[in-house]
Amino acid sequence: MNSKRPTLDCQEAARRFHELLDNELTPDVEAAVRQHLEDCADCMAVFEFEEAFKRFVALRARSTEAPADLKQRILGQLDISSAAHDE
Amino acid sequence: MDPGADEKRRAFEKEAVPHLDTVYRVALRLAGDQTQAEDLAQDTMLKAYGAWHQYQRGTNVRAWLLTILRHTFINQYRRDKQRGNTVDVTEYEKFTVFHEVQEVDPEGRFFDQIVDEEVLRAIDSLPEEFRECLVLSDMADLSYAEIAEVVNVPVGTVKSRLFRARQALQRELYEYAVEAGYIKRSVR
């Protein structure tokens, strides 16, 4: 009997690592990639590296905050544009 | 006082204003300097407020704000289309750095030693069309479909740009880490 999940080779699995990390795979493809990762330590090592890298980039990329006075300036401008609407 | 205007203001403050940090971060990566980024973020938020009746409730407000931001950037701010572009993304597309570091640092711990400024500099060195996909995904958490709408390209294009952008960024940061002495280049 064939397994219900289609099997992927290493190349096909690796092509989908980013989509898996971004939650962009359909459930059946995701299951197939995860199955491959379970069965293949080489791919799992690459996947974990990519996962760590994505986490690293997201963390560093979000370290900057908007300057405090920018928000105040914007809120102040909203008052002006609300007032203009009222007239 | 017009009660409609009051309600609009409340809704905008509750739903849109909390995304100001994201709007500013993306503005900074597109515009490249702080003064411009502040102006761009402010223009974006005020335009969004003016067009608030066009925002479709229940859709991703971040994606909507960033669509306005991108339009505003392209029409009013972008002067030099070649900003960034110092990295040849096509050169790196096939290679993950993993294969070079697997013997010394398979978990990529060396990345953690790289400071924020260096990561942002590396992001800025990507060509604009790759940089914006990366930023919209990794900074703003948009889905591929949302990014496709914001930048007005097919989802498949988003996918391939994002993939290349990440590989190029990884390679840039690896090269930096080697030069800074955070990791030894593997001899293969």
Ligand SMILES: [Zn+2]
């Ligand atoms: Zn494999």
